[in-house]
Amino acid sequence: MTTRREELARAATDYVLEHGLVGLSLRPLAARLGTSDRMLLYHFASKDDLVAAVLRVANDRSVAEVRALPAAPGVRAAVLALWAAVTSPRLSACQRMYVEAAALGLFGREPYASVVREANRDWVAAVAELLVASGTTRERAPRAVALLDAAMTGFQLDLPLDAGDPLLEQAVLDLADAVAAIAGAQGSA
Amino acid sequence: MTTRREELARAATDYVLEHGLVGLSLRPLAARLGTSDRMLLYHFASKDDLVAAVLRVANDRSVAEVRALPAAPGVRAAVLALWAAVTSPRLSACQRMYVEAAALGLFGREPYASVVREANRDWVAAVAELLVASGTTRERAPRAVALLDAAMTGFQLDLPLDAGDPLLEQAVLDLADAVAAIAGAQGSA
């Protein structure tokens, strides 16, 4: 059985995924959910509390989707599969929200900074496991994920700028090669 | 001679670099600049107009700094020099603001979306010239910049999460290798 709070958190997440975190206001959100700001603040201690809950719901979805990805035949294929998942309609909205939250946390503003920190931890762990399952050694995975995660986040941030740009698709291929090189190389460090 | 508007734009930029775009409000900003919200709206048509001006000033600084970088002995060195520049005290604040603006533009909100679009164009061009001056062919430069720019943006976004992390430094080295590989390879595409 799901509590009313969880139900509201999920519905609110859908709303935020669509409208963004930045202008988020309790009254329009409540209207969309068929309730009132009064009730949101009854179930959540404050707006920040609600936002934190929403961020966690969205990140849980992202992480779950990555964990559900099957092991790929090689690192390169894993990267491409991850990119495909991350740009799918469902996850792209979550990623966009993550990027927005991370940007809001850039100046240490709470609750964004803390929640983003823990979300990133979970996300990195999930991606690392995908790489390991796809042939990367446990030892090498962290390095590979570091570049992979940063590049993908960067792609997401510029997505509205150059969606469909063939240069972007090429860059993803290049990224896959680079990550494969890191995962396979015997280089320094 | 600089107009009052330009002077205000520069001062406002310093303020925004320190406090961020998100909670930006005319009255506190004006107080810091020794003027009033009334005057800001006299010199700038609207808050959005002011914000656009600020974004342009900050981006001009970033681009100028990149253009001032000397040609490096090889692509790898160029990437490392760029990263050093971008994480220097002066530029890191500009980069942080760019990331914030890009995030605000994720949902198409103006004036962020448009200004970020043109800022990105200038930035990419400047970085491409640095790579070319450092040995990349003009033909290969766009591909190299695509990955380079995305990865660096991603690093910036996670900087508060793991500043000083040795994994980050390693990732920058890996990125340099990857970009060098793209710039030098005769691969497909």
Added chain:
DNA sequence: CCGCCATTGTAGCGAGTGCTACAGTTGTAG
């Protein structure tokens, strides 16, 4: 039936927002 507790509606507070109307006050050109 009573009392309790989770839940909800109404109304509003205090603060802050971008922006504007209006009345000056300069400095300068004719």
Added chain:
DNA sequence: CTACAACTGTAGCACTCGCTACAATGGCGG
């Protein structure tokens, strides 16, 4: 001196914000 334009201060409008005080309503255990 005058007229005009550039600039600046005061006050306030209309609105939204997160949040709260207060008073119900409903169902369930005793």
